[in-house]
Structure formats: C-alpha cells, structure tokens
Amino acid sequence: MSSPNLFYNDSINYGSNNSDAHTNNGNNDANDRHKLETQLDSDTSMPVHGDLYEQIDQLEAIDVDELVKLLADGGDETTTKSVTLADFFEGLAQLATMGVVEITDIVEAIHREVILRPLGHFNEKYLNKWQRGITGRIYGTVRRIVLLVGNNLASVLRFYKNTISKKTPQPLPDSLKKLVHVLNGVMGDHLVNHKNVLAIPMMLYDKAGNPQGDTLSGRIVILCHGLCMSHLSWQSADDHGIGEAIGESQPDTTVLYLDYNTGRRISRSGRQFSQLLQNLVDNNPNISQIDLVGHSMGGLVSRSALFYAEQEHLDWIMRVGNLITLGSPHHGAVLERIGNHVQDIIAKLPFAGSLAKLGDMRSAGIIDLRHGSIRDADWNALEGRSVLPQDFRHPARLPSGIKTYFAASALLETHYDSKMTSLLGDGLVSVASALGEDDVEHALFVPDGHKAVFYGVSHMNLINSRRVREQVVEWLLDNGQSDYVDRPRIYSYPKSLALAL
Template sequence: MAPSPDNQPSRFRRLLGAVGRVAALPVRGAGYLVRSGQAHQHFFLPVLNGALGDQLAARHDPRAIQLSFRRAGRDVPVAELALSEPRQKTVVFIHGLMGDELIWQTGFQDGPGSRRYGPRLAEDARVRTLYLRYNTGLHLSENGRALHALLSELVATYPEAIGELVLIGHSMGGLIIRSAGHYASRSYELGIMSYELANVPDSTTHNSKLTTHNSSWLPHLRSVFMLGTPNDGSWLEQNSHFTERLLNRINVFPTRFLSRALNKRSNGIKDLRQAILVDEDWQDAHATDLLPPRTEVPPLPGVAYHVLLGSWLRTTLPTAVREYFGDGLVGTGSARGSVFGAEAKLPSGTTVRSAVFAQQHHGGLLNHPEVYQYLKLHL
C-alpha cells in the first residue's frame, strides 16, 4: 500500500531541511576545526622547531626543544625516570620531522579508547616504554650525537634496570638512530682503546678515567625498527634543493627571492636530501652540490634491523612510479636503504628484514594493525 501523501513531508519542508543542513555546515566545520586545533595544539612547538629549529637554537630561544625523555607532557631528566624493574627489555620511541612523543600513544581521529603502539606494547609485550622528543630542525648528526649521549646516560644511571634495548624510529627518527649508532661506535672503540692503553704498565700518557665502554648502550642494543625512514634521502627534499638552485641560477629578483625563501628551511630538513648522518658531510665545502659527499654509515654488528615501509599508490600504476613515491613522502628504494641491501656486506651477526604494507601512507605507518602485529612479533 502506497504511503499517504499526508504522511510525506512536503517539498517545501524537504527544501527547508536541506537549506538548514547546508547553512549548518560552516558551524559544524568551525566546531571540527576548533576541536582539531585543541587536540593538535601540542604540535605547535614541534612544527615550529621542524621548520626553524636550528635558528631558534642558535639564538637560545626558549621555544627551541631540548632532546629529552618525556612523561605526562614534560621533559624528564634521566635521573628522575626511576627505573626499578631489573633487566627489563626497554623500548625507546623516536618520532620523525615535526612530530612529538604523543604520536606513539594516541591520535585525534583514532577510535574511542584506542591506543597506539607504545601503550599497547607496554601491556601486551610486558616491555618498558620510553618516549623521546627532540628538535627536528637541527642537523641529523647533532641529534644523533645527543641521542647517543642520552642513551649512554640511561645505561650508566640504571645499569641493573636496562636489559635488552630496542629502538623504534619513524621517518627522520630512524636516521637519528643510525647517526647515534655511528657516534656510539666511535665512542665505544675509543673507550676500549683508552682502557687498553690505560692498563699498559708504566703508562703515564693515558688516564683510566677515559674508559667509557662499560657504560655504552651498544651491548644492550638488540633491535632497530625503522618505519618509513628515508635511508637514502627524501625525493621531496631533493626536488626542493634542485628547485632552489635552479631559481638562484636564473638570477632575477623574483627567482632570487623565491630561492632565498626556500633556503630558509631548517638544517634538519636539508639533511634529509641525502640522509646526512655525520658532521663532516654537512660541514664540507661541497655540501650544497647536487651530488654532495656522503659518508656511508653501515649497520651495527649483532643488531636485527627491521625496515617497514608503506606503498601508497594503487597497484595498477607502473612499478617505477609506485616505488619512486613510496608511501607518499619516502620512496621505496630509499626506505629499503642501499646499506641494508647487500647481505654479504652486513657486519657479523647483523640481520635485516623488511616488510611492505600496501595502500599505506607515511603517517598511516604510525597506527596500523599489521604494523603493530609485526612490532609485537619481532620485539
């Protein structure tokens, strides 16, 4: 039986309802923006530091972020971490460009009551989780050296509490881990040499206090997980650098202005072009060349590396296109990393595993059920 016309809203009422809904859209949209802004206000300083952090640090601006462990939204000195559980596996999370420690814990658009990798692993895998925040506008090597110093302090302060050490980095965070490993290796080797020389009979040229290898974090390091890390550089920054150089070469006022504006991006962003991990490379006179010097930083011996990458574009597109754009910000080849590709060249005891997550973009790697299961399985 057809519904009675009396039970149907009139065309006028339907039109009026539609107009009302359209009129309410700006209000609802403004409300969403306000809620989103409130939820993301913690990103203000990380974004500012990612863009201009080197300049803020150079003039000792209080807004410049200092590398530190974080709890409850504040910096926590190592001595105040109060780690007591003996020999517990410890997982340290290192965010990427313009990120902070909260990206490992929660997200504005996540479902009600949902938790990200940090809290879930702490509960499911019974591991200790620590979160780091740092100034992503600084050179990668500056942050790498600072991370090395922080982890050394952690192990020295809690020698009985730190068991196996696991480092998980997203994007730039993976490069900071590799740089820290490079400086730790240097320090570790120097410490052993100092120890040996200090214990030579009648040695008067070296002091045994120089021995630092006993507090090195390297013997504790078991695994490194790199999520969407541009191990061979970022195609986005490579294109930015090329555009800047091209505009400058044209050498008329508008192009010079645009070139100078582009050149204001932070040192941390510039280092992403070729994944510059050591001081000597960015200090080199040819550092801004199209093909600058780049020191190869090999994997650490005895460490299990896990290279996790996203493949964002549809599989119907050509393979070359999909691999170039990768997860939208990091190309597939760069994420895999040339230093991890040749198994015969890996140091003794080092292993490399990789996993590709289809239809997944750069940020999505931070909150993906399959990525979480991979982390949980291989911790």
C-alpha cells in the same frame, strides 16, 4: 652574490649597518643619488659621516661568521626544561621579529639585482659597495629598528615570565606543543642559533606524557618520532598506538618516547641521543636491553646515535637488541631533492634569484633528508647549510650484532612492480630508500626477511596502521630468536579496496 644562508649571513652582517639618511631633506636626494652612483663607479669607499658611522665600522670589524659558527657548535647545550606558555609567547615575539628581518633581506636582495644586474655590476666588488652605500644603510636601519622593537617586546615578556609567572608556570597545552614542534621542524636550527626559547630540548617521556625520571630496569623500548612531530604523535585516537600495543604484549617492558628538535642537523641530534642513552644507562645500570623504534627521521637519528656510539666506544650500544625503522629515508627523501632542484633553478633566473633565499629558511634537518645524511662529515666542511652530493656522502653502515628491521609503505594498495611505484613510495619516501637499498658502498645490508612493505599506507599513517603495529610487536616479541635470514620479504595488503589518501 647571494648568500647561501639567509639567517646566518645577510640578517647578521647587514643588520650591523646603520644610516642617518633619514635626516636628509628633499633637497639632498639628488646628492644622495650622486653619492651612490659615485660608489658604484669608483674603487674608493664611501667617506665616513660622523661618529655614528665610525661606531658602525667598529661593529663591522667583529667577525660575525666566527660568532655564528661558535653558536652553531654550541648548539648541543640546549635547555633541558619543557616549554611553558610564557616561553611560547616570548618565542613568538622573537620569531615575528626574525620574520620581518628576513623579508627585509629578500626585498633588499631583489632591489640590488634590479639595479646592479642590468649594469653588469652584479658581482662581489659592487655588492660590497652596496653594503657601504646609502641604500644599503637604509635597509640596515630598518633591520635595527625592527630588532630593537622586537627585542624590547621579548624583554617585557621575559620579565613577566621571570617575575609574575615564575611561581606558577603554566604548561603548554598539547595543541600548542604540536605547533611548536612544527616550528622546530621547519626552522629548529635557527631557533637554537638565535637562542629562542621555543627550541625543543631532547628529552625522554614516559607513557603518561611526563618527563622520564623513574628508576628503570629490564628491557626498554624507545620510540623516536619524525620531522615536525613530537612524542605526542605516537598517541592514537583509540588509545591503542604502537606504544600501548608493545606494553600490552610485553608487560615487563618499559616504553619511553623521545622528544627532540627535528630542525637541527641529524648528526647533532644523533650525537646528543647517544649521550642521553649513555647517561640513562649510567643512572640505571639494571637496564638489560634497549630497543629503538624510529619513524621517518627518527630512524635516521637512531642510526646516527648507534654510529657515534660505536665510534666513541660507548657501552650503551652493547645493550641494544633491535632497531626498527618505519619509512625512514635512509638514502634520501624525494620531496627534499625536488625542492632543492627547484631552488637551484630559481636561483639562476635573473631578478628572481633572490627568491631562492626563501628555500634557505628551511631547517638543516630538512636539508639532511635530501640524501639521508647522518654523519657530521656530510656537511661540516661545507660553507652555508648544504650537504655533500649523493655520490660523495660518507657511508654509515649498521653496527654488527644488532637485529635490524626496515618497514616501507606504498600508497598503492597492490604490488605493482614499476619504477613509478617504487619512486612514489609512501608519498614522501621511496620504497628503496626506506628499505636501505642503494649501491654497494651505501647499501644497508639487511636480509630480505627483515624487510616489510605495507601497501595502501601513507607515510604519516605508518605509526597508526594496525598492520604496521602488529608487525612491530611481532619483531619485538621474537627478539631475534627466529631465523628471518632465509625468509622472503614481507608484503602486507589491506583487506578493503578503499583508496589510500
């Protein structure tokens, strides 16, 4: 019985096992094999060998699943300080250890299948006996040794950070910051659950790249980045990105940049973002208007924050004027659905099913992109780290009174009306998903005049495209004054005929 969660189940439950099998000499190998066969063919459990096994059994009495749930539920209480250079090396040490442990899990899972499946014993009964058997305990010993070495290395680096480098902590270079954000996007929820210092805290930054701490007033615009990206992603090579363009067109508007862990559940990030904005308004009562601009996952996090602010009757939502999303998978991302489908196929193949565990390493944030889930209700009643199927997900309509604009893009440079064009979209998100178009229950009813499709623009280039930048500035400058409801959908084409790659 393969576990749906590689990090949450196998590496913790099996990691509590131990073995003194290494003390056996060559003459005892036959006896060991006989004991394993006896276990697989008998309903009785293996006798405990010595005090060491008694201590192991006491450890196994701890309800690890409940402990993991507590860690997951407490994930909102992340640190509020930026990652330093010392944090980076400490986190890598722990991450390397985690990687070795997970590889051991996969090897053992394949080993179990090869031995048990031909005998017709690949079921819960015999898998439980495997865990208590000699081979299972040997794998447990490997895990414990790796964890011991890795934790000691992390402890040394932590000691260095807290003593020698504490007085002069070195900030992380921008290049390494981007690497850390990629790691958070891929396995950010695992980093939080393992209390890894590489887990990115949710923070607001100003245009100079410093944590926001100044007194604010008037209108503010908050830019929210997408998966595996950071607040640095809004910077352009010519120093004329969306943030700079907004600042130049509206000098009295303050532009802020949200930074967050994109590997966590989108709904958790949305709740935290909502509370962050409430604190921002409480500390800066002279803020008159808040506009949210989200790229990709950032648009979903913004929608989630608005949804929970309305549910919890938080007053910051009363100051929101505009919501603009750029290529956000409101109804799911094609690649995540394909990846999940391939994983399901692999899981059904004999002797290869354990390889499907590799797919479980991807973060919960990526899994939420499968159907664009922004509510806790889409996942919190499920075991493992999945989400409800598309037909059973819960609607999350847009709050009333907020001007909403959706921008989509397509790799093709001309308007070619076909199912393939809409499905391909910008390479990651279909045009229909980015425009919030779905069945009646889940459709986001945004007027056609509030939608724009940019041809010849890839998903990642949505934040760098001049045409997209100009459209965002136009929407924000208008600030809901014009009647876009009766206008047709906006179609934007490139001036040149070069291929969009």
